[in-house]
Amino acid sequence: MTTITAGLNNITQEIPVRGMMANVMEQFNSAADQINLHPNIRKILSITNNEIIVNFPVKMDNGEVEIFTGYRVQHNNALGPYKGGLRYHPTVDIDAARALAMWMTWKTSLAGLPFGGGKGGIKIDPSKYSKDELERITRRFTFALADNIGPEHDIPAPDVNTNSQTMAWMADTYMSTRPPAERTANQHVVTGKPAGSGGLDGRDRSTGYGVYLSIKFWAEKNNKTLEGKTFIIQGFGNVGYWAGYFLEKDGAILVGVQDAYGSIQNKKGIQVEDLFKYIQVSDGSVVNFPNAQSVNKDDFFGLDCDICIPAALGNQITKENAPSIKAALIAEGANGPINVEGEKILLERGITIIPDILCNSGGVVGSYFEWLQNRNGELWQYDEVMGKLHKKIKESFDKVYEYSEREAMDMRTAAYCIAIKRIEKAYVQRGIFP
Numbered sequence: 001m002t003t004i005t006a007g008l009n010n011i012t013q014e015i016p017v018r019g020m021m022a023n024v025m026e027q028f029n030s031a032a033d034q035i036n037l038h039p040n041i042r043k044i045l046s047i048t049n050n051e052i053i054v055n056f057p058v059k060m061d062n063g064e065v066e067i068f069t070g071y072r073v074q075h076n077n078a079l080g081p082y083k084g085g086l087r088y089h090p091t092v093d094i095d096a097a098r099a100l101a102m103w104m105t106w107k108t109s110l111a112g113l114p115f116g117g118g119k120g121g122i123k124i125d126p127s128k129y130s131k132d133e134l135e136r137i138t139r140r141f142t143f144a145l146a147d148n149i150g151p152e153h154d155i156p157a158p159d160v161n162t163n164s165q166t167m168a169w170m171a172d173t174y175m176s177t178r179p180p181a182e183r184t185a186n187q188h189v190v191t192g193k194p195a196g197s198g199g200l201d202g203r204d205r206s207t208g209y210g211v212y213l214s215i216k217f218w219a220e221k222n223n224k225t226l227e228g229k230t231f232i233i234q235g236f237g238n239v240g241y242w243a244g245y246f247l248e249k250d251g252a253i254l255v256g257v258q259d260a261y262g263s264i265q266n267k268k269g270i271q272v273e274d275l276f277k278y279i280q281v282s283d284g285s286v287v288n289f290p291n292a293q294s295v296n297k298d299d300f301f302g303l304d305c306d307i308c309i310p311a312a313l314g315n316q317i318t319k320e321n322a323p324s325i326k327a328a329l330i331a332e333g334a335n336g337p338i339n340v341e342g343e344k345i346l347l348e349r350g351i352t353i354i355p356d357i358l359c360n361s362g363g364v365v366g367s368y369f370e371w372l373q374n375r376n377g378e379l380w381q382y383d384e385v386m387g388k389l390h391k392k393i394k395e396s397f398d399k400v401y402e403y404s405e406r407e408a409m410d411m412r413t414a415a416y417c418i419a420i421k422r423i424e425k426a427y428v429q430r431g432i433f434p
């Protein structure tokens with residue numbers, strides 16, 4: 001049995017995501033109130049455009065057939081094709097897919113991309129399936145989605161427990177179902193592909209790089225340096241690992257990590273690269289990493305540190321653990337890691353939150369670059385990609401930071417206000433058909 005790791009993270013345990021939709025709606029409504037959003041546009045943005053649920057059969061290695069349920073929710077495409085990841089996780093359901101699709105709409109709008117928002121996945125624990133089975137599941141899911149996705153219509157990408165290999169299978173399946181002359185012109189049906197198959201050099205680290213950059217920009221605004229600052233990460237998958245990698249390069253010290261299997265700490269520091277090498281030989285788990293002590297699951301977020309990076313699943317920081325958080329800054333690598341009640345406590349305590357739709361937007365910005373690269377038949381160089389990512393994240397960060405200072409509001413509300421205003425403008429300009 002193999003586990004697909006290195007998606008948005010590698011958390012595979014069952015964590016309830018109930019209420020994700022309630023969270024995103026509450027965040028949306030409070031920002032909509034702030035900007036006096038027109039009631040008609042509020043109505044439009046409060047619902048999802050399309051919800052696709054597919055049940056499809058796949059032959060398992062033992063010859064038996066299993067039926068899987070896959071989702072793709074397309075929230076809004078006022079600004080361009082639907083864009084967002086596909087996750088493979090037991091918590092995937094229609095509520096989670098809707099909420100995550102909405103978050104993508106705000107994220108792409110805030111980043112100034114010509115994309116809307118979508119999200120989906122399969123309700124599955126991928127660690128229970130072989131690599132061959134996962135390939136057949138992915139290909140059959142792609143086939144079932146059929147023309148509900150497309151390079152100018154809806155463009156999936158990796159997310160929790162999916163990765164560049166998943167995207168390579170999807171692209172190959174989608175392209176194989178097109179007429180021969182149109183096959184390569186459809187390569188940008190998904191982003192996050194391997195660099196050798198139309199993927200973008202640097203896309204693998206773009207989310208984590210964006211998380212690191214937002215922390216760095218925040219530090220700069222507050223006349224601080226990252227040298228010697230301590231941080232903890234929940235989820236040592238693609239996002240957590242790369243965020244840690246870049247922070248460590250700037251002199252910050254990783255002092256605690258939690259994944260689906262357990263939590264570890266070392267006040268003197270955990271070397272990011274050593275931990276990464278360790279999880280390659282430990283079935284993806286950080287548990288029993290030498291040079292660290294194990295920590296009780298419930299004590300993790302209370303560890304002493306300057307910066308906390310939740311980079312796993314939603315609803316991880318709640319009213320239960322928010323009072324114990326020591327960090328002065330929380331950088332949301334995951335989507336929706338803090339629920340509304342938890343956030344209220346954190347804000348009252350004066351803790352700054354760099355919101356998900358800004359903090360982890362490096363991933364979808366990288367996806368946009370990949371999409372452009374494929375669309376234009378180009379191959380972009382790594383340095384060029386990283387430079388452009390830096391510029392984009394800086395622009396978004398500055399916009400949100402300045403808005404929040406000017407309007408005396410938290411960064412999440414500021415980010416939402418900017419994102420929603422851009423969509424509102426498009427609706428006002430275009431009107432409603434017919």
Ligand code: GLU
Nearest residue numbers: 084085157159363364367
């Ligand atoms: N799954 C990532 C996210 O939540 C990336 C989405 C994409 O690149 O389309 O932002």
